[in-house]
Amino acid sequence: MNTIHVAGGVGVADTAMASYDAALADANLHNYNLVAVSSVVPAEATVTSVDEAPDLGPAGNRLTVVEARRTLGPKDEVDFREGGRAGAEDAESKRAPRRRPDVAAGLGWATGPGPGLFYEVTGEDPDDVRARIESGLDAGSDLRDWDLPDRSFRVESAAAEPERYTTAVVIAAYGESESIL
Known part of the structure; x- marks a missing residue:
């Protein structure tokens, strides 16, 4: 295992699991049994972002794998009211319309001499996801007292579809797969 491939995808379907499977297919990772690990990059690994x-x-x-995954379903909405506070106005005419949020998943990695780190974040705003990834990588490298100057990011996002489930994933796949039996 020398290469860790980072791929991402988005899927939409009638169930949460089917949308996740579709997002994995978009990243070409749908035919494996994924085993999640924490977020340390081995020193001898090369991390590369790929389309799939x-x-x-x-x-x-x-x-x-290390995985960032976010799924939203038909009932997941955000209610924005005038003033930005729930309950600020009870009159129907004062309410902002309900909207479907975006779905975003992101993975960042920091490497340097020796081992490195992945940091995964999900949310609704791709820019916020990226900013939180940067903060997480800083905190992780500070905690370990590691110098990790080389940084990269991958964020997948989509507008959540009404009446369906939408999933965004970004996955770091460590090397080749192995027999499960």
């Missing part, structure tokens, strides 16, 4: 993951082995194999 390459073939990493036979379907059904185990694949080690």
Whole structure:
């Protein structure tokens, strides 16, 4: 395992699980059993962002990953009211219309001499997700007292679709898959 591929995708479907599967398919990671690990990049690894993951082995194999995932369903809405506070105005005419939020998932990585870090964040605003990734990478490198000057980011986002589930994923896939049996 020398290369960690970072791929992302968006999926829309009638159930939460089906939208997740569709997002994985968009990243070409839908045929593996994903095993999540915490967010340390081995020292000997190279991290590369790709449009979609390459073939990493036979379907059904185990694949080690770090994953950022956000799913919104038909009832997930944000109610914006005048003044920005829920309950600020009870009169229907004073309410801002309900809107469907965006769905965003992001992964950042920091490397340097020795091991590195991934940091995953989800939310509604891609710019906010990226800013929180940067803060998280700073905190993680400070905690370990590691010098990690090389930084990259990947954020996937989409407008959540009404009456359906929308999922955004960004996944760091560690090397090749392995047999699960």
